[in-house]
Amino acid sequence: MIMNKLANMDRLRWIELVLLAVAFIVLLIIPQISGAATITMVSRIMIFAVFAMAYDILRGFIGVIHLGFALFIGGGAYFVGILFFHQGATIPMLLLAVVGTTIYSAIWALIVGKISGKSGMLATAMITMAFSEIMRNLMTVWRTVTRGEDGIAFRVPAPFNDRTMMFYACFIFMILMAFVLYKFTKSPTGRVWQAVRENEQRAIFLGYNTARARTIALLVASIVGGLAGVMFGLNSRFVNTEALGMQMTYDAMLYSLLGGAGTLFGAILGSTVVILFQNFLLDLRPIHAIFERWLLFFGALYIVVVMFMPHGIMGYYNAWKEKRAQKKRMAKEAASS
Amino acid sequence: MANILILLFNGISEGALYFLMAASLSVILGLMGVVNFAHGTLFLWGAYVFRWVYVYIFPNNFILAIICATLAGFLIGLIFEKVFISRVYGNIGAQIMITLGLSIVFTELVRVIWGPSALVVGRPPMLAGASHLEFDFGTVIISHYRLFVIIVGVVVAVLGHFLLTRTRVGMTIRAGVQNSEMVGALGININRYFTLVFAVGGALAGFGGALFAPLSTTITPLSGNQFQLMAFIVVVIGGMGSFVGSALGSLFMAVMIALIGWTIPDISLVAPVALMALILIFKPQGLFKWR
Amino acid sequence: MSLLKVNDLVSYIGLFTILQGVSMEIQQGEAVAILGRNGAGKTTFLRTVMGLVKTRSGSITFNDASIIGKATHKISKLGIGYCPEDYGVFDLLTIEENLVLATHKKNAATRDRIAYVLDLFPDLKLAYKRHARTLSGGQRQMLSVGRSLVNSPALILIDEPSKGLAPVVIEKMALALKEIAKQSTIVLVEQNFHMALIVTDRYYIIDEGRTVHGGLMKDLENDKELQQRHLGL
Numbered sequence: 001m002i003m004n005k006l007a008n009m010d011r012l013r014w015i016e017l018v019l020l021a022v023a024f025i026v027l028l029i030i031p032q033i034s035g036a037a038t039i040t041m042v043s044r045i046m047i048f049a050v051f052a053m054a055y056d057i058l059r060g061f062i063g064v065i066h067l068g069f070a071l072f073i074g075g076g077a078y079f080v081g082i083l084f085f086h087q088g089a090t091i092p093m094l095l096l097a098v099v100g101t102t103i104y105s106a107i108w109a110l111i112v113g114k115i116s117g118k119s120g121m122l123a124t125a126m127i128t129m130a131f132s133e134i135m136r137n138l139m140t141v142w143r144t145v146t147r148g149e150d151g152i153a154f155r156v157p158a159p160f161n162d163r164t165m166m167f168y169a170c171f172i173f174m175i176l177m178a179f180v181l182y183k184f185t186k187s188p189t190g191r192v193w194q195a196v197r198e199n200e201q202r203a204i205f206l207g208y209n210t211a212r213a214r215t216i217a218l219l220v221a222s223i224v225g226g227l228a229g230v231m232f233g234l235n236s237r238f239v240n241t242e243a244l245g246m247q248m249t250y251d252a253m254l255y256s257l258l259g260g261a262g263t264l265f266g267a268i269l270g271s272t273v274v275i276l277f278q279n280f281l282l283d284l285r286p287i288h289a290i291f292e293r294w295l296l297f298f299g300a301l302y303i304v305v306v307m308f309m310p311h312g313i314m315g316y317y318n319a320w321k322e323k324r325a326q327k328k329r330m331a332k333e334a335a336s337s
Numbered sequence: 338m339a340n341i342l343i344l345l346f347n348g349i350s351e352g353a354l355y356f357l358m359a360a361s362l363s364v365i366l367g368l369m370g371v372v373n374f375a376h377g378t379l380f381l382w383g384a385y386v387f388r389w390v391y392v393y394i395f396p397n398n399f400i401l402a403i404i405c406a407t408l409a410g411f412l413i414g415l416i417f418e419k420v421f422i423s424r425v426y427g428n429i430g431a432q433i434m435i436t437l438g439l440s441i442v443f444t445e446l447v448r449v450i451w452g453p454s455a456l457v458v459g460r461p462p463m464l465a466g467a468s469h470l471e472f473d474f475g476t477v478i479i480s481h482y483r484l485f486v487i488i489v490g491v492v493v494a495v496l497g498h499f500l501l502t503r504t505r506v507g508m509t510i511r512a513g514v515q516n517s518e519m520v521g522a523l524g525i526n527i528n529r530y531f532t533l534v535f536a537v538g539g540a541l542a543g544f545g546g547a548l549f550a551p552l553s554t555t556i557t558p559l560s561g562n563q564f565q566l567m568a569f570i571v572v573v574i575g576g577m578g579s580f581v582g583s584a585l586g587s588l589f590m591a592v593m594i595a596l597i598g599w600t601i602p603d604i605s606l607v608a609p610v611a612l613m614a615l616i617l618i619f620k621p622q623g624l625f626k627w628r
Numbered sequence: 629m630s631l632l633k634v635n636d637l638v639s640y641i642g643l644f645t646i647l648q649g650v651s652m653e654i655q656q657g658e659a660v661a662i663l664g665r666n667g668a669g670k671t672t673f674l675r676t677v678m679g680l681v682k683t684r685s686g687s688i689t690f691n692d693a694s695i696i697g698k699a700t701h702k703i704s705k706l707g708i709g710y711c712p713e714d715y716g717v718f719d720l721l722t723i724e725e726n727l728v729l730a731t732h733k734k735n736a737a738t739r740d741r742i743a744y745v746l747d748l749f750p751d752l753k754l755a756y757k758r759h760a761r762t763l764s765g766g767q768r769q770m771l772s773v774g775r776s777l778v779n780s781p782a783l784i785l786i787d788e789p790s791k792g793l794a795p796v797v798i799e800k801m802a803l804a805l806k807e808i809a810k811q812s813t814i815v816l817v818e819q820n821f822h823m824a825l826i827v828t829d830r831y832y833i834i835d836e837g838r839t840v841h842g843g844l845m846k847d848l849e850n851d852k853e854l855q856q857r858h859l860g861l
Contacts, residue, residue, distance in 0.1 A: 059430070063430075065429075065430060065433055067433075111614075114618060115614060115617050115618055118617065118618055118621060119617045119618075119621050121429050121430070122366075122370075122372050122429060122433075123573065123617050123621065125372065125433055126372065126569045126573065126613075127573075127610075127613060127614055127617055129566075129569075130566060130569065130570070130610040130613060130614075131610065131614075133566060133606070133610070134606055134607050134610045137606045137607070138607070250437065250441065253434065253437075257434065290449075293445055293448070293449055295441055295442075295444075295445040295448075296442055296445045296446070296449065298441060299438045299439070299440075299441030299442030299443075299445060300438070300442055302434060302435075302437065302438030302441065303421065303435055303438040303439065303442070306425070306431050306434045306435050306438065307421070307424060307425075307435070310431065
């Protein structure tokens with residue numbers, strides 16, 4: 001039966017599958033063929049891919065602009081960091097961090113859900129930005145525990161202290177989270193998300209419980225974001241107030257936008273492209289000092305993507321595929337009539 | 338007792354700066370439906386251009402430095418609107434992203450041009466002193482520069498209110514804040530007003546930054562963030578699109594922060610944000626029902 | 629010479645095509661009603677003429693010149709006044725400011741026009757210096773219509789002026805519109821058949837985004853079957 005399916009697939013699907021298989025295999029063997037720096041970087045790409053996918057659930061699916069998304073990656077990282085630093089780097093502490101992060105993320109999800117239900121997109125954007133700033137502010141002044149802006153460096157428990165094991169953990173994490181999020185988007189709730197994004201009024205008229213759908217989206221995205229934060233802490237072995245900074249949120253926004261808002265997997269693409277690009281530019285530093293200023297390129301990339309390719313890489317690719325399929329269908333109909 | 342008066346006085350001088358930021362942000366929001374996340378950056382450029390002119394170009398010429406800073410805010414605001422924001426009217430998500438992107442680029446430009454470290458700014462000698470008022474309960478120190486900022490804030494508030502209520506342009510803007518589509522249907526090119534309001538808003542933000550630089554005596558590339566956040570909060574408290582609301586909201590914020598600073602200084606950022614959240618949940622049209 | 633000529637107009641909002649083919653011809657001096665059920669596309673039609681809704685195909689000409697793709701304020705300046713369904717009145721401005729805003733020049737002619745409007749609607753004269761938000765629904769409608777007259781437009785598009793108004797106010801409004809029809813060409817979108825009868829001579833019916841019928845008002849008045857079929861009366 002599989003052979004039948006394979007035979008009926010057209011060439012494009014073949015190419016896609018082959019590319020995916022190649023990517024899969026490459027990822028699997030990276031730790032065997034690269035140095036520590038590359039392993040850490042790719043681990044980071046995978047962690048941020050999850051972070052960006054979670055962001056896409058909010059932005060690309062239900063249509064909430066959450067400018068305080070750093071709350072989750074920072075929150076997870078701080079839970080891990082504080083517990084490991086003050087209570088020792090052990091697996092029980094890791095589990096405690098996961099539980100703590102999940103509860104923390106859920107609370108923020110419910111607060112934002114309450115607000116965004118009553119206010120518009122703009123107000124939600126402003127208040128979520130303010131939320132992450134106060135968290136950052138709180139962590140800054142809580143110097144006894146967090147060492148403020150200096151941050152804390154900590155050990156991580158085995159097996160995560162081995163770079164290769166950490167890499168595979170991130171890999172499994174990414175595949176798992178991608179699967180979970182994908183399942184959500186294809187579920188009945190996911191369909192309500194789509195309906196709300198297109199036209200909330202109409203979704204309400206159609207009888208959908210938009211408030212509940214929004215709450216679910218926020219819970220899912222926030223908790224997954226928080227777990228990404230836990231992985232981030234494990235991978236970096238260091239956390240400071242930058243983890244709760246606006247730049248984290250901006251990163252998630254750009255990765256998901258560039259990849260394609262609403263495509264979910266586009267976020268993986270976006271994360272890869274931008275982080276690789278960033279490394280590439282930083283490598284050009286010896287040539288000219290301007291390459292030190294990554295943020296300039298980052299901001300410019302932002303503006304360019306919003307103005308000229310708002311649907312992102314996957315978005316345009318999907319549209320192109322759709323057009324191609326349509327042409328084929330019309331040709332088929334013309335031939336058979 | 339003396340301490341709280343000093344705190345109130347200082348707080349109100351900061352409030353004057355919040356007002357300059359918030360009023361412009363609010364009118365832009367009300368008229369164009371654009372939340373300008375790059376407003377703090379315009380403020381930042383005002384501060385840096387002020388220092389640059391005051392120290393290097395026209396040394397110690399306070400007035401000229403302020404004019405240049407305001408002009409910088411106007412020009413940058415004009416460019417932002419004409420080149421970028423006008424392309425994404427009506428698309429809230431894109432507006433947020435574009436103004437965020439612009440704020441990232443232009444803040445980084447400040448770092449590139451003037452460096453990432455803090456820079457010192459002096460106050461003009463005429464306003465650098467302070468008066469000591471003796472009371473039974475203690476001495477209240479009135480900084481002359483802070484007094485100057487408060488007076489300027491009040492003058493701008495009165496002038497702005499006058500322009501909005503007594504001129505034809507102001508009338509058009511007030512109408513546009515309510516229903517920009519209808520203004521177009523009456524034969525008025527509302528897009529020109531969008532550009533004007535945004536550029537003037539930029540000018541006010543730059544002006545605020547210029548006043549801020551000698552007030553805090555040090556400026557860093559992060560100087561705009563706090564004020565932008567406060568401006569957002571004031572806009573929410575005062576009612577989006579309301580000039581008068583911004584004035585009252587700024588005063589309210591200033592007093593509230595001063596009082597909190599007197600009791601529990603460490604949470605001085607948490608309280609305003611929590612207030613903003615509560616208002617958004619329970620009273621989204623703002624605390625002050627004026628407009 | 630036809631003042632407004634519309635041919636097979638197709639217009640859309642977002643992903644939805646609302647008008648699927650509207651055609652009509654309005655001569656100078658006429659008063660024409662546009663009738664039809666809720667959601668048929670009547671309001672969208674007026675908005676399309678004003679340039680507030682994008683067109684996909686078809687044509688609109690005003691005084692033999694195409695106005696498709698023109699900016700709304702330019703269309704207004706050509707001599708088309710617009711009174712939207714929600715009145716479009718600026719609550720925070722006074723009646724005076726609402727009227728003055730509509731003027732483009734400040735001279736004797738505009739002063740006379742404003743005086744004419746105030747004579748037509750005495751209620752507005754009484755409330756002249758008050759804020760528009762203190763007005764009742766009927767007075768708001770008067771302000772909306774009066775404001776559109778300030779520039780002596782050749783064509784006035786009015787969207788459901790009777791909506792939400794008490795019967796006695798509707799009578800007053802209908803008579804005022806009849807008076808206005810003597811000087812300007814009027815296109816009146818209405819669901820209140822009675823008002824349409826008083827003010828207009830001709831009609832078109834729009835159903836599901838298309839013009840499905842047209843004719844003289846007095847013929848429609850007697851054709852109960854047609855009334856029921858397209859207007860649900």
